[in-house]
Amino acid sequence: MKCFYIFKDKSKNMKGKANLAPELGGQRKSDIPSSSRTAKSLPCPRSIPELYNVSEHNLQVFSFQELRKATTGFNRLLTIGEGGFGSVYKGTIRPANGQGDPIVVAIKKLNNHGLQGHKQWLAEVQFLRVVSHPNLVKLIGYCSVDGERGIQRLLVYEYMPNRSLEDHLFNRGLPNLPWRKRLEIILGAAEGLAYLHGGMEVQVIYRDFKSSNVLLDEDFKPKLSDFGLAREGPTGDRTHVSTAVLGTYGYAAPEYVETGHLTSQSDIWSFGVVLYEILTGRRTVERNRPAAEQKLLYWVKQFPVDSSRFSMIIDPRLRNEYSIKAARQIAKLADSCLNKNAKERPAMTQVVASLKQIIQDLEGGSTSTNKNIAESSQSSLFRRRQNKV
Incomplete structure (x- = not known):
């Protein structure tokens, strides 16, 4: 078992379809010190990707159309945050079971940064599925689509009404x-x-x-x-x-x-x-x-x-x-x-x-x-x- 991993981009294999689950990959050998590669050390703790694979936290997978509708076409009037990553919108989604009142959420739409943007999006999905603490924001789901108009990477969080x-x-x-x-x-x-x-x-x-x-x-x-x-x-x-x-x-x-x-x-x-x-x-x-x-x-x-x-x-x-x-x-x-x-x-x-x-x-x-x-x-x-x- 390898001790260290990074998240590997699989976008070339996902063109034109939504990803049902973010994929993982091994770390390049050049990123691992030679001592770590050769030493037969004590068992190391599981990595974030390994913990992700056994996590019981279920994340919803949204289509791009669902999140477009949730934000009224990513209406600028619903923008609640902006940064180098892109924009965050206030939106409403249907409960996972389809019953009950709409849920207010925060939807982050990443700019098309290519590989770097995808890596940061993937890191958020991995970490927030693994961690669980009252003082960490809850990730509800995500959207990942590669199509003719480019990549679309979105994250859906619990809504925090009092901003930052x-x-x-x-x-x-x-x-x-x-x-x-x-x-x-x-x-x-x-x-x-x-x-x-x-x-x-x-x-x-x-x-x-x-x-x-x-x-x-x-x-x-x-x-x-x-x-x-x-x-x-x-x-x-x-x-x-x-x-x-x-x-x-x-x-x-x-x-x-x-x-x-x-x-x-x-x-x-x-x-x-x-x-x-x-x-x-x-x-x-x-x-x-x-x-x-x-x-x-x-x-x-x-x-x-x-x-x-x-x-x-x-x-x-x-x-x-x-x-x-x-x-x-x-x-x-x-x-x-x-x-x-x-x-x-x-x-x-x-x-x-x-x-x-x-x-x-x-x-x-x-x-x-x-x-x-x-x-x-x-x-x-x-x-x-x-x-x-």
Whole structure:
């Protein structure tokens, strides 16, 4: 049994018909270190493709016509998301048994990227059929058709009515997320990552953790989405996975960008970036700000967590309705996740434990409101002095 696999494109054999099930293939020998090919090591855990083949999660297979109808011809008015992958539409489908009311879903239609687009689509189908956790988005089904008009790759997910964490942090047209709710959302996201890193037979490296991939259901419960870049983690005596550098600028760990060496610690770095986003209400990169403030991680370094100026980085939309003690704890946790030495970053299980403790302390009623007001006043005074200068 081989320990490592990638998903092999079979599009040349599928022209003109829908695929009833995504196909798998073995990894090229050139992708496997010689030591892994020759050593007679201990039995390795099953791979994602192997787990996929024995998974009991049933996915619906949709025709392209069904999903066209579900979105009223992919009506632009039903667009709820866009990116390099393509567009996401709000749609309605019939229940699998054909009975009951229509179900509201999110339908992702990938651009015709050829092989790369197909690989990311296939990766999502494989991973989301295998994983199962309350903080991971549920995949309902898929569509794969190769015809004269090109390839069509679509995914059908459960619908998340409250959009994404990114929307609520940065879209001023949406209600502000209260401090406690921000912590609950990031805790749920951390639990999802912890499951990927250590809750299954195989480790999964998410590789694209960012606020826009943290979706929110009707109760603002977070679920990680978009597994097109996910990879299996290293096994045996391997310390990392070597891969092309993919992801989103501003969230990728520096060692991964420099070397292409991917580990679960790469996700930890990305998590640290999002922790600072929920603290500050700022994106990781904002080109419309002064040069010294454009890169979030560079800017926050000017306001050390134990300094009197720390409160200046707190999102103004939180006003004084937050715990300064908890804010400092979150910043310290973020700093540990952003350690330049990847080996010294905490594991996601440790991050989850820290977040639970911070939230538990909030329940004790220590909100430090008076101290918040005092520090807020100092910050306002400092800003006025800066403006005069």
